[in-house]
Amino acid sequence: MAKSDSFFIRHSIEPDNSGTFVQDSIDLGAYVDALGKSVLRIHNVAVTFSDDSGNAAQVAAASDSAAMQFQLTTQSQTDTVTAANRAVVATGIVYAVNHFTTDEFPAIYEDMDNLPQLWTNGYLIAVDTLYLGGEASTGWVAAENMTISIVMECTVETMSTAAAMALALSQQ
Numbered sequence: 001m002a003k004s005d006s007f008f009i010r011h012s013i014e015p016d017n018s019g020t021f022v023q024d025s026i027d028l029g030a031y032v033d034a035l036g037k038s039v040l041r042i043h044n045v046a047v048t049f050s051d052d053s054g055n056a057a058q059v060a061a062a063s064d065s066a067a068m069q070f071q072l073t074t075q076s077q078t079d080t081v082t083a084a085n086r087a088v089v090a091t092g093i094v095y096a097v098n099h100f101t102t103d104e105f106p107a108i109y110e111d112m113d114n115l116p117q118l119w120t121n122g123y124l125i126a127v128d129t130l131y132l133g134g135e136a137s138t139g140w141v142a143a144e145n146m147t148i149s150i151v152m153e154c155t156v157e158t159m160s161t162a163a164a165m166a167l168a169l170s171q172q
Contacts, residue, residue, distance in 0.1 A: 059098035066139030
């Protein structure tokens, strides 16, 4: 397989603090063309959970808690799915607890789903759209919408047409 130099694809979504699932598409048409034998290899995904200005998110009340999660999928979703779903490329959840007496920066726990997404040989993508979805629970400071931002390190590679089409069909 021919490889390109690595490059970065960035994307963000802004879920409100209601626990409502939101999703946005990431156009990969410039990189992926299964008929033309071109596929995308994601080497790793870095994720940031913040407020809508990029600052650290605060939990609203003393002894309160909050959660935020994301999923990167090869198919559009209407709600969060488990990692067992074949469309899932990456997932992550953080839990936050405010141990103070006012609105403060919380202690963050990622015991349920570790955020760094590293693969030994990368993750091949043969569809021309990825979907970044996520949600944020109540408990975050109400005046701030949360932001989930991802940075994916990628390369473009070539495969045989048959292999690229088979991979694309398996990801739709």
